[in-house]
Amino acid sequence: MIKERMDILIEYGNELPHAKVYYREDWDTYYFDLLGKQFGLMSKEATPDAFITLKGKPEVNETLRETYKDVVPGYYANKKHWNSIKLETTEITDEELKRMILNSYELVWANLPAKIRKEMKLNQ
Structure with missing residues (x-):
């Protein structure tokens, strides 16, 4: 179940415009990348301890x-802005996790310089 969920989340991350998800060897993790900016991290192995860390608004x-x-508060991340979610959870569906990924992506996108956002939108 965890491996399948990881595959679904990686595939979803790779479908987002200008995003790519890849194994980052120096961090030993899957890295969700938007034009060189991190919008997520995910464990590399499908174990009961596997998690994904995503950005969110502090109040959310x-x-x-x-x-x-x-x-829980984000592992190895600013605890105010990042949450870590256990991938073995049955409380949260794959669709909800995808929404969390999209939210994280959109928060990072909004912080990119306006010039870059405009150029990238034109190239979609």
């Missing part, structure tokens, strides 16, 4: 942590 992150036991 708090709500998610209060709502789901499998959502």
